[in-house]
Amino acid sequence: MSFIRIALKNLLRRRLRTVLTLCGVGVGIAAFVALVGFSRSFEDQWAKLYESSGTDIAVVQKTFLNTFVDESVGEKLRSLPFVAAADPVIVNLMDLTPEVNALVYGWPANSFEMDTLTLLQGRRFHDDQPEVMLGEVLAENLGKKPGEEMDIQGAPFQVVGVFRGGSALEAGAAVLPLRELQKLSDLGGKVTAFHVHLRNGAEGESDQQRMQKARAEIEAAFPGLKALPASVRARNNQLVVLARSMAWGTSVIALFIGALGIANTMAMSVFERTKEIGVLRALGWRRSRVMKLILIEAAILGLVGGCFGVVGGWLTLRILAGLPFTASFVTGSIPPLICGEGLGISVVVGLLAGFLPAQRGARLSPVEALRYE
């Protein structure tokens, strides 16, 4: 008989309580996997989006809340010798129908980023026309194809093309002419950022050196702005930061509730087994071994609950990926690291929650525990 077997048998003694505890942990870990998985996946899609767009540097406001940049910055940016292209972009989140939310980009028709999209149907839009191009997933969710009309924030737009991008975010996004989106968002003369494509560096200059030099010169030229490498911008734009914060905040609350469940179960279990613990101590078990037994039981609760949670989180993401309201942001796949993190966190939560009950059990005096009724 192994030590783990004793722990398992103890947990199976009160099956209903164990199952309910596992459900509590499972919900906490499912929330973690689904929310943090979603936020990571969201982050990854942003990274892919920037990678596929050819953007090297994003020029944005230094402040977090005031995120708009004056459009006039573009001309001066383009005059910098190392800049091959600097295109304005607006990124917004809009409810296109009561059921469908989507990322909406505003680009000039000649943006270098437009070249990275593959047109599946129709054509590109023309500047200053109420025209829209839809990502393939969004087009399907909206049931729209080129030639049809749709309302965006109460204004009529003609769907002119359906495209495939380099990221799932683009598949669920809409792209409008910059001016049209400025009108819709009441952002005359303002954009969210400038996406900069750099010229090739001088011979012998590494990409990193080229990037650092360009950033330093842009920031020197525009004191109120910051020049972020595309990869940093992808992981730290406002939407990603908000998604990440919400995901962790909600997960921590859910995990805390799961931990309380384990702590309650283990405390009750130690209380009920006071006499048995006394027997173990009388038979020579050291305090550390009693503690180890109780901690292993708590860790098993965490781990098994974590396994349920990972499966639950994955199913949740799959369901969200199929719903029109969320399909634009959720890919339905979980980064494998999240599953590992979820299981690791579940075990740690179990151990932390089991610590006090384990300590209480280990401190029991054999004689007092044997007398306990």
Place this chain on the structure above:
Amino acid sequence: MSDCLLEGKNVTKHYDEGRIQALRGVDLAVNASEFVAITGPSGSGKSTLLQLLGGLDQPTSGEILFRGHSLANSFDLDSYRSRRVGFVFQAFHLLPTLRALENVQIPMFETKLGLREREAKAAELLREVGLEHRLQQYPNQLSAGERQRTAIARSLANDPEILLADEPTGNLDSENSAKIMALLTGIQAKRNMVLVIVTHESAIAQLAQRTIHIRDGRISS
């Protein structure tokens, strides 16, 4: 050289901040291979004495010595209970979630025996107490006599030098009591170990080589 294995010197034990005086200056010596019965009325302090001899508790004053070394100072009590002493309780105290074979292995977790060695030894001990056909039964599937036999097998798990039994037949009928006493005395003789039994049954006390009678926390004879 003294043959004394276990010794109590002026042992007192108070509970409830001195309001209850379970033992009042007890002196006793138990020699190697000796079978001693401790008798006395309920509440006389006999079980308390057994607990102190077994290292389950510490005296309020005085000392318990094993091979001349005080349990208070020189001993790791967990190790003492695990290696030197085997306990048999009136209420058996088997773990209900474990089979007989598993219950017997419990004390062996404090040794370096591997999983297979533990199982083999537990099976051998259960054979020794006549339960070779009941290895896979849970305590609730065993009769009272079989439970006590399992508890006796468990008490022998780490080949202790001292076997301490607190009313080992208290929950058994007379037929099973006789069988358990025959088993305990047989084991004591075969293993040449100390057997200290707490009992208030004179028939059982008569089996012992020596009887210590306790009354009001003092040895009266």
